[in-house]
Amino acid sequence: MKRKRTERSAEVMDIISGLPDHLIHSIVSSLPTKEATRTSALSKRFRSAWSSFPLLDFDTTYSNNWDTIPGKDRFFEYMHDCIQRRPDSGLVKFRLNVHAILGGQIDRANEAIAYAIANRVRELDVSCLNSLGCGYVLPPALFRAVFSANSLRVLRLNGFDLESLDHVNFPSIEELILGFCDMGNMLKVSSNSLKILDLMCCVGLSRIDISSSNLTSFSYQLKQSSGACEIHLIGCKSLKNLILKGVSITSECLKANVSKLIQLENLKLYCCDKLEAVCISSPSLKSLEISGCPNLKSIVVLAVNLESFLFEAHNMRRECDVDILECKLLKVLHIFNANITDKWVERTVSRLRFLEHLKLFACGLLKSIMVYHRSLKRLELIKCYKLREVQFHAKNLTVFKYIGEVIRSKLLIDASGLEADLTMHDVFRGGVLYKELRDFLSLFDHCKSLSIACRSIKYLFFPKDMRECLLPPLYDIKNLNIVSWSALPNLIEFVDSVLWLSPLVENLTFGAPFGPKKTLKLEYVNTDAFGSEEEAILGEEDILCCHKRIIKCWRHFVKKVSMKNFKASEERRLRKYFTQQAIRLESITSPAREDAESSVVQSS
Amino acid sequence: MSSSIASSSSSSSSSSKKEKKISLKTSDGEVFEVEEPVAMQLEIVRSFFADNEDVTEQTVMPLPNVSTAAMHGILEYCRAHEEFRRRMPEAAPEEEVRAFEAGYVDRKSNEELKEMILAANYLNISKLLDFLTGVAAKRIENKSVEYVRAFFGVENDFTPEEEANLRREYEWAFEGVDED
Numbered sequence: 001m002k003r004k005r006t007e008r009s010a011e012v013m014d015i016i017s018g019l020p021d022h023l024i025h026s027i028v029s030s031l032p033t034k035e036a037t038r039t040s041a042l043s044k045r046f047r048s049a050w051s052s053f054p055l056l057d058f059d060t061t062y063s064n065n066w067d068t069i070p071g072k073d074r075f076f077e078y079m080h081d082c083i084q085r086r087p088d089s090g091l092v093k094f095r096l097n098v099h100a101i102l103g104g105q106i107d108r109a110n111e112a113i114a115y116a117i118a119n120r121v122r123e124l125d126v127s128c129l130n131s132l133g134c135g136y137v138l139p140p141a142l143f144r145a146v147f148s149a150n151s152l153r154v155l156r157l158n159g160f161d162l163e164s165l166d167h168v169n170f171p172s173i174e175e176l177i178l179g180f181c182d183m184g185n186m187l188k189v190s191s192n193s194l195k196i197l198d199l200m201c202c203v204g205l206s207r208i209d210i211s212s213s214n215l216t217s218f219s220y221q222l223k224q225s226s227g228a229c230e231i232h233l234i235g236c237k238s239l240k241n242l243i244l245k246g247v248s249i250t251s252e253c254l255k256a257n258v259s260k261l262i263q264l265e266n267l268k269l270y271c272c273d274k275l276e277a278v279c280i281s282s283p284s285l286k287s288l289e290i291s292g293c294p295n296l297k298s299i300v301v302l303a304v305n306l307e308s309f310l311f312e313a314h315n316m317r318r319e320c321d322v323d324i325l326e327c328k329l330l331k332v333l334h335i336f337n338a339n340i341t342d343k344w345v346e347r348t349v350s351r352l353r354f355l356e357h358l359k360l361f362a363c364g365l366l367k368s369i370m371v372y373h374r375s376l377k378r379l380e381l382i383k384c385y386k387l388r389e390v391q392f393h394a395k396n397l398t399v400f401k402y403i404g405e406v407i408r409s410k411l412l413i414d415a416s417g418l419e420a421d422l423t424m425h426d427v428f429r430g431g432v433l434y435k436e437l438r439d440f441l442s443l444f445d446h447c448k449s450l451s452i453a454c455r456s457i458k459y460l461f462f463p464k465d466m467r468e469c470l471l472p473p474l475y476d477i478k479n480l481n482i483v484s485w486s487a488l489p490n491l492i493e494f495v496d497s498v499l500w501l502s503p504l505v506e507n508l509t510f511g512a513p514f515g516p517k518k519t520l521k522l523e524y525v526n527t528d529a530f531g532s533e534e535e536a537i538l539g540e541e542d543i544l545c546c547h548k549r550i551i552k553c554w555r556h557f558v559k560k561v562s563m564k565n566f567k568a569s570e571e572r573r574l575r576k577y578f579t580q581q582a583i584r585l586e587s588i589t590s591p592a593r594e595d596a597e598s599s600v601v602q603s604s
Numbered sequence: 605m606s607s608s609i610a611s612s613s614s615s616s617s618s619s620s621k622k623e624k625k626i627s628l629k630t631s632d633g634e635v636f637e638v639e640e641p642v643a644m645q646l647e648i649v650r651s652f653f654a655d656n657e658d659v660t661e662q663t664v665m666p667l668p669n670v671s672t673a674a675m676h677g678i679l680e681y682c683r684a685h686e687e688f689r690r691r692m693p694e695a696a697p698e699e700e701v702r703a704f705e706a707g708y709v710d711r712k713s714n715e716e717l718k719e720m721i722l723a724a725n726y727l728n729i730s731k732l733l734d735f736l737t738g739v740a741a742k743r744i745e746n747k748s749v750e751y752v753r754a755f756f757g758v759e760n761d762f763t764p765e766e767e768a769n770l771r772r773e774y775e776w777a778f779e780g781v782d783e784d
Contacts, residue, residue, distance in 0.1 A: 030741030037777035
């Protein structure tokens with residue numbers, strides 16, 4: 001049996017060493033370029049497979065020796081040698097990334113681009129950024145060869161001078177991605193092959209005409225507006241995604257375009273300074289984002305199929321009317337930094353019957369909201385600092401996130417099975433208000449799970465005298481998570497305080513926001529036995545401990561404790577603490593550590 | 605001709621509840637009875653049945669380059685993907701697919717992985733092949749030249765001069781890499 005096995009693996013070895021080039025290429029192509037290059041040193045077989053590897057990737061940042069001006073000469077020398085040595089075989093991808101090149105280096109770069117085109121490259125990606133701001137100019141013949149290449153599907157150019165692109169027709173390019181290119185002030189594109197057109201930081205365009213019946217995505221993004229720009233998307237009947245950023249397009253021009261894009265699904269408008277009164281009417285639209293447009297006065301969205309709407313106002317003080325009442329199927333509504341009013345929220349939310357996720361972020365005018373909603377599942381109220389009163393009657397709400405000044409707000413979230421996540425800011429601005437904090441927390445007593453985050457964890461340490469006179473706020477909570485940005489000053493004191501807050505918690509986790517969580521799992525004796533009539537079973541200790549309180553503290557009920565992710569020293573302290581304090585403790589364990597220890601024993 | 609086979613098979617599968625099976629014989633003589641939609645993921649099988657007029661349901665297709673062990677692995681993957689496809693005609697539940705694939709390759713040794721790459725290549729299952737070669741790449745990423753040689757089962761057959769030349773030629777790619 002054993003012999004058969006080794007025979008078979010020897011056979012496999014034989015075949016593997018005769019692995020066809022395309023399989024070696026396929027494995028190597030998933031490696032980063034540097035590592036892929038090193039496979040050429042494995043054996044002669046791999047050396048020969050590497051010589052016809054169909055992905056060529058030359059990038060000066062791959063070696064520190066290529067950074068300097070003479071270094072760049074060496075880089076081009078290397079690239080030249082690679083190309084010279086390579087047999088003429090098909091290329092899938094050619095990539096070249098260099099900065100600020102001059103003289104003979106430009107010839108070498110042109111030679112490489114010409115080589116890629118001659119070898120029927122599918123994807124060409126050339127980046128030649130120049131700090132002086134003048135674009136890389138392709139010689140006219142090479143320019144024509146690139147744009148008319150039949151094999152080319154994806155073309156990415158960075159830092160090129162493409163003024164003459166205007167009159168070029170590209171028969172086979174499907175994705176054209178241009179960054180930091182100088183395109184003159186007019187761009188006219190008409191290509192039936194084009195599916196994706198992406199213009200990043202190509203400044204100076206005042207008019208763009210695109211008629212490409214197969215175009216599905218068009219994106220034009222600028223760091224900042226560079227003068228008025230007209231866009232005409234004529235006959236782009238397949239366009240699904242449109243993204244404009246920093247483009248000075250007028251409201252009328254936008255409206256005219258959108259009304260003709262019969263398949264438009266996603267529209268994103270960022271920082272478009274000429275937009276004032278936006279009216280978007282599109283039955284196909286599913287997702288709309290409007291963000292940071294400084295001069296917006298009104299938004300009217302007439303899109304019956306819209307599912308998601310995100311609006312971020314540029315400036316809270318600027319008034320902007322938002323009307324989305326026609327978007328009856330809306331599921332997701334996110335509003336940031338906008339001057340919406342209580343009335344607006346109440347009216348809009350109640351009309352959007354299918355709304356599932358509502359997020360209100362830094363909406364500083366909101367003071368008091370009351371909403372009845374059936375389908376809402378997720379509610380986030382983030383940094384709306386003026387909120388004083390919130391009432392949400394939403395039976396299906398499962399997630400509630402709140403970040404804000406807690407003490408002064410009154411919250412009523414009427415939903416069972418809620419997972420609540422609270423982050424409290426400035427808890428005690430203007431005095432230590434433990435009573436208010438206690439009352440606030442008690443609003444979440446019936447949640448399925450509760451997560452509390454405080455900038456400073458010390459706010460959760462209720463002083464001893466407060467514990468004597470207040471009722472614990474989280475008597476019914478079973479799952480409690482405490483997030484703390486700072487290290488815990490004193491673990492035992494912290495646990496002691498949390499167990500006062502939540503005397504019957506079963507899963508207590510705590511730790512830094514993204515770090516590993518320390519977990520205490522607690523089991524309790526049947527608390528029913530401690531009803532007033534059963535005084536008999538109470539021992540002397542029970543009577544001595546917290547005899548003044550209405551609700552007995554955790555010490556009377558804890559039966560089993562299990563610890564996870566604690567340091568050994570912390571475990572020792574916790575063991576001591578629980579052993580001393582818990583009256584009915586049966587066991588205290590740390591399963592993971594014991595497993596590890598027992599496995600060590602076994603292996604040795 | 606191919607269309608007549610396809611249509612007859614689909615009508616038979618819809619009329620009789622019994623699923624049509626295709627028999628595939630591996631290099632070590634074992635015959636696998638494979639549900640038709642699963643077998644058709646193997647391009648070599650699909651074209652065999654599409655191009656040959658005289659094949660019948662009883663035809664056992666020999667696959668001399670595939671071992672029984674590799675066949676088990678291949679069918680496990682193809683069956684799972686057929687299941688995903690059937691449950692979600694539009695979009696595959698991506699997380700589930702990824703979880704399956706992760707668990708699937710975790711159990712495979714390097715030898716098994718290589719054997720399956722060759723089998724997937726021979727059977728022409730491009731999706732599985734892409735997936736497996738990606739897994740192979742992950743297993744050799746950040747590894748020394750020696751490790752990668754052992755992975756592929758190749759010997760260093762360069763003379764010392766040849767190897768030195770090669771390392772000089774691709775000097776940049778060996779920067780910061782410890783000599784083995």
